[in-house]
Amino acid sequence: MKPILLTAESGSDMTPEIAKKYGVTIVPMHVSFGGETRDDGSFPTTEMFAHYAKTRELPHTSACTPHDFETVFERLQTEHPGQPILHLAYSAVTTCSMQNAVIASQERENITIVDTKHVSAAQSAVIIAVAQYIRDNPDTTVQQAAEKAKEIAETVRMGFFPGDLDYLRAGGRVSNAAYLGAKLLSLHPLIEILNGKLMSTRKYRGNMAKVVLKLMDDYTADLDPAKPLYLIYGAGLDEQIKRDAERIAADKGFAQVSWVQTGCVIAAHSGPGSFGIVGFAK
Numbered sequence: 001m002k003p004i005l006l007t008a009e010s011g012s013d014m015t016p017e018i019a020k021k022y023g024v025t026i027v028p029m030h031v032s033f034g035g036e037t038r039d040d041g042s043f044p045t046t047e048m049f050a051h052y053a054k055t056r057e058l059p060h061t062s063a064c065t066p067h068d069f070e071t072v073f074e075r076l077q078t079e080h081p082g083q084p085i086l087h088l089a090y091s092a093v094t095t096c097s098m099q100n101a102v103i104a105s106q107e108r109e110n111i112t113i114v115d116t117k118h119v120s121a122a123q124s125a126v127i128i129a130v131a132q133y134i135r136d137n138p139d140t141t142v143q144q145a146a147e148k149a150k151e152i153a154e155t156v157r158m159g160f161f162p163g164d165l166d167y168l169r170a171g172g173r174v175s176n177a178a179y180l181g182a183k184l185l186s187l188h189p190l191i192e193i194l195n196g197k198l199m200s201t202r203k204y205r206g207n208m209a210k211v212v213l214k215l216m217d218d219y220t221a222d223l224d225p226a227k228p229l230y231l232i233y234g235a236g237l238d239e240q241i242k243r244d245a246e247r248i249a250a251d252k253g254f255a256q257v258s259w260v261q262t263g264c265v266i267a268a269h270s271g272p273g274s275f276g277i278v279g280f281a282k
Helices: 016-021 045-055 066-079 097-105 120-136 142-153 165-170 176-185 208-222 239-251 264-270
Strands: 005-009 024-027 030-033 036-039 060-062 085-089 111-115 156-161 187-194 197-205 229-233 257-261 275-280
Touching: 005 066, 005 120, 016 024, 024 066, 030 045, 030 264, 045 264, 060 264, 066 085, 066 097, 085 097, 085 120, 085 142, 097 111, 111 142, 120 142, 120 156, 120 229, 120 257, 120 275, 156 208, 187 208, 197 208, 208 239, 208 275, 229 239, 239 257
Parallel strands: 005 024, 005 085, 085 111, 229 257
Antiparallel strands: 030 036, 030 060, 156 187, 156 275, 187 197, 229 275
């Protein structure tokens, strides 16, 4: 049986090193600002933040195009003839990326596409778990791997604090009234992924240092400490906050803790200094 090839969008926030380790080919999503469109991952998020601070021009994100997928699928099928491809897609309700993968796969064989119903480190958590499952079960079929991916995705949880509500307001995701209220009351909306959708579920009050500690205490209570824990951060998050989050994770018995930095697609909506938690339900 030929090995399964994995693909995913750059919005999964997998670093090139992690993608290489797990044999994942990354398809770039895109970010537009300053009059040009660039591939996600081809420049640091700090460049995008600096541009917004100077011009107040909000970066705009866009999905992988059918051509992006066609290019990757063509290369993989040329280099690895006959090997099945499993695309583990960024949440389909948030972008047309998965739809474009389907379009690109229509004239090709041996391509299976699964909606992970997750984004950023949550999508990455699904991908890594699937890659490990395939390695542990080398005789698995692509159909079995796809079903396993859906099963794993159902257990992944993600909670996330945007770093700067200016980005959400500028993008029309919060009203001016809600923005001003949050600023005045020091409220931080918690964004969670529910059935693929990014939803504001709760509000935490206090500065970022305080609400991160509270979220670590609340959110990890329902997560399995025997499985990996991923902590998300946007460029600019205070180092002391990161150390405090690590301490709480250790106190709660999480032995596998990894930091994941938001790439440009996520950061374009959350701004600098964001924080989040991704883990597996008990």
